Amino acid sequence: MLNGGLIKKYSDRLPLDSDGEVVTLHEGATPLLHLKNLEICNSKGVRLFAKFEGLNPTGSFKDRGMTVAITQALREGYKAVICASTGNTSASAAAYAARAGLPCFVIIPSGKIALGKLAQAVAHGAVVLQIEGNFDAGMEIVKEMAQTQGLAVVNSVNPYRLQGQKTAAFEIIDELGEVPDYHCIPVGNAGNISAYWMGFCEYSGYKLPVHDIYHYQRTTIAKKRPIMLGYQAAGAAPLVNKEIVDNPETIATAIRIGNPQSLSLAKKASEDSEGWFESLDDEEIIKNQKLLAQHEGIFCEPASAISVGGALKDIERGKIKEGSVVTCTLTGHGLKDPDIVIDKFNMNVVEVPANRKAVAEIIGRYIS
């Protein structure tokens, strides 16, 4: 079957009429990859899988939410959309707005978003407003602009975003053929963990009355729900510290957020599932990004690696039980942030004269 995007695929589980005009870039249907080469999983009998959301059309999970939010904004007759962003939301909003023929305004923290994401917003013709302030400050401005200027907000405070993003949980169960024991996910603004929980609940017959538009399909597919584990960067960990962080800092700029908009939904997901929140520092984040790239062939961005990093840490110290099935969301593609790799990885880039002898000599050093 051709991939017609999420709204067509999950038409019975989304609060939209799939017969109307749909704005899609054929998002979703991302791979669920078995991580086979990680020692600790093999020794503990854990089966660990990564849902690689970096393979969505704009390179992040945001596209799942954006197809629904932008389609709805268009149908409701909005003349333009706006978002605050640490990068990926702006890239996705810019692309889907371009496809819908709507102007797009994005507010980003000056100097604190990855180069690839800025390039995407520019490429798709969004109006980029750089502020001397962080994501949380941008979010407050966006909410005000929505009120005073009549724009559609396409951040995850827009409930249509979470509706779209819940489909990743459906895909995990569909593809795995069972419900994982644990699901691990990076947490920034806390929308995605809330959306996954909604999806896992819906598939197993639990109704979560989170907001007015919540569309709930009764057909039950699954028998249980996973334990939800949320991982944050140590310098931006309001859910771990249980207090808002005024000046969040981390190398993983995607999750440099101190005042998550979906804080209470995320807490509910964690409590209801008997899960927990944990933080990893920048060094651990880069270590895990490298591990995935060099041992599994998966190039994700730093914020994404935190889910696998967190899982491995909790497997090692026995918080995740031996013999479990664990899934992790890798939220964005590594190509979004090339600067990090050039700065932080040890490069195997060697200057060499343009002749066979010199090249052969270098190769010899590696394979002798």
Ligand code: AN7
């Ligand atoms: C790669 O783009 O908030 O907890 O403005 O880009 O749902 O916020 C990005 C968030 C994880 C956190 N991984 O998800 C934005 C933005 C990546 C991200 C998150 C983001 P939420």
